[in-house]
Amino acid sequence: MILIDGKKAAAELRAELKEEVAELKSKHNKVPGLTVILIGDLTPSQIYVRNKEKSANEVGLKSEVIKYPDSVEEKTVLEKIQELNSDETVSGILVQLPLPKHIDKQKVIEAIDPSKDVDGFHPMNVGNLSSGYESSIPCTPLGCYLLIKKIEPNLSGKKAVVVGRSNLNGKPMTQLLLKENCTVTITHSKTKDLKAECLEADIIVAAVGIPELVRGDWVKKDAIVIDVGINKTDNGIVGDVHFGEVSKNAKALTPVPGGVGPMTIACLLKNTIDCFKRSQI
Numbered sequence: 222m223i224l225i226d227g228k229k230a231a232a233e234l235r236a237e238l239k240e241e242v243a244e245l246k247s248k249h250n251k252v253p254g255l256t257v258i259l260i261g262d263l264t265p266s267q268i269y270v271r272n273k274e275k276s277a278n279e280v281g282l283k284s285e286v287i288k289y290p291d292s293v294e295e296k297t298v299l300e301k302i303q304e305l306n307s308d309e310t311v312s313g314i315l316v317q318l319p320l321p322k323h324i325d326k327q328k329v330i331e332a333i334d335p336s337k338d339v340d341g342f343h344p345m346n347v348g349n350l351s352s353g354y355e356s357s358i359p360c361t362p363l364g365c366y367l368l369i370k371k372i373e374p375n376l377s378g379k380k381a382v383v384v385g386r387s388n389l390n391g392k393p394m395t396q397l398l399l400k401e402n403c404t405v406t407i408t409h410s411k412t413k414d415l416k417a418e419c420l421e422a423d424i425i426v427a428a429v430g431i432p433e434l435v436r437g438d439w440v441k442k443d444a445i446v447i448d449v450g451i452n453k454t455d456n457g458i459v460g461d462v463h464f465g466e467v468s469k470n471a472k473a474l475t476p477v478p479g480g481v482g483p484m485t486i487a488c489l490l491k492n493t494i495d496c497f498k499r500s501q502i
């Protein structure tokens with residue numbers, strides 16, 4: 222079984238991006254800039270944002286974090302986004318989710334200029350991805366896609382099952398696999414026989430949020446299994462895939478932690494650089 226090393230893959234991607242930033246700097250005499258808006262003092266969000274800032278600095282991006290208290294008015298955030306939209310030194314804008322209840326998430330997402338939407342959540346980018354046009358792609362599915370392509374460069378004709386249909390993970394993942402000519406089944410909480418669906422799959426991507434849902438006898442020999450889940454349990458952090466059981470069957474599997482997670486931030490940096498490059502055309 223191939224243990225898909227997300228840490229190594231992310232480090233390789235960051236090294237490539239660092240070189241690309243240096244080249245862009247010498248060509249344009251400026252570097253891509255990432256601005257993150259962080260609202261409130263939720264610890265996980267603070268950790269994510271700190272890691273994003275550290276990684277952005279490592280590859281040579283200009284990075285800025287704008288912090289607001291939980292009580293900030295929606296209007297203030299929307300005005301700041303407008304200001305960042307017209308700031309030429311800002312290539313990418315990310316508003317860290319979740320947001321306090323009084324702030325309308327969709328309004329915030331739609332306020333971001335689609336050409337600076339490094340999360341790929343703006344309806345314009347969602348539409349572009351599903352129409353097969355160039356777009357920002359949500360970072361976690363993009364990371365999963367790059368890991369799958371490392372194991373199997375030609376996905377044409379493969380059967381893929383995506384478990385979970387969130388806008389964040391399942392739906393964009395489905396679009397990426399479809400673009401690679403996979404035959405894709407997207408499953409969810411109302412799917413009748415999830416085990417039977419998974420048993421058909423050459424590729425399984427699990428993004429559910431249920432600890433160890435995908436069991437060893439759900440997985441065909443030689444399947445590639447990507448575990449997006451991050452679940453806190455009494456036994457520590459586990460994924461949506463039963464690692465012990467599935468590792469006995471699968472051809473390749475991502476561990477949790479150390480699989481998809483590290484690729485997510487690396488892909489955010491990639492998206493920022495891609496937004497910059499598109500803005501220079």
Ligand code: NAP
Nearest residue numbers: 361385386387390409410428429430449450451481482485
């Ligand atoms: P989400 O928005 O809660 O969506 C979960 C999806 O799973 C829904 O579509 C739901 O179906 C489906 N589902 C629930 N129970 C199911 C079942 N028994 N069988 C099949 N499908 C079922 O979750 P998310 O935001 O996509 O996150 C999923 C997991 O990924 C979480 O553990 C999260 O922490 C993790 N995550 C990891 C990263 C990373 O960087 N590695 C990034 C983001 C999220 P319905 O639509 O029918 O409700």
